Amino acid sequence: MPKRNIKGLISKIILFYSFFYVVMKIIAILFQGAWAIPNLIIAFPFVVFAAVGWVMLKRDHYSWIYVIAGVVIISVVRYYEMEWLVDIHRYFNPVSEFDSPKVSSNLQLVLPLLYFVNFSR
Numbered sequence: 185m186p187k188r189n190i191k192g193l194i195s196k197i198i199l200f201y202s203f204f205y206v207v208m209k210i211i212a213i214l215f216q217g218a219w220a221i222p223n224l225i226i227a228f229p230f231v232v233f234a235a236v237g238w239v240m241l242k243r244d245h246y247s248w249i250y251v252i253a254g255v256v257i258i259s260v261v262r263y264y265e266m267e268w269l270v271d272i273h274r275y276f277n278p279v280s281e282f283d284s285p286k287v288s289s290n291l292q293l294v295l296p297l298l299y300f301v302n303f304s305r
Contacts, residue, residue, distance in 0.1 A: 195246040198254035199237030202230040222272035226265060229257050 212218035
């Protein structure tokens with residue numbers, strides 16, 4: 185019975201999923217008029233997973249930490265993606281200077297980090 189490399193298989197799935205997710209986000213921004221900043225921020229973890237996965241694929245050495253983190257991050261981002269896209273768009277494009285936009289409780293932990301990457305100021 186051949187030995188199955190489940191860790192390597194799942195790592196490759198995460199790599200290919202991350203790569204195609206980033207490609208689809210870029211296509212959506214360029215050709216479908218999707219919001220650029222929110223989509224690029226949402227796609228950033230997938231860029232990291234694709235880069236790390238590519239290095240692991242080239243070295244043919246896989247990690248359970250990559251597999252577990254990949255599954256958890258991909259699941260969380262996909263679950264909250266639509267809500268976070270709208271919230272990030274509202275954060276970078278407020279209605280007025282005096283009226284702060286409503287931000288969901290799920291994104292309130294992430295927004296302080298985004299303050300330092302605020303491109304609109």
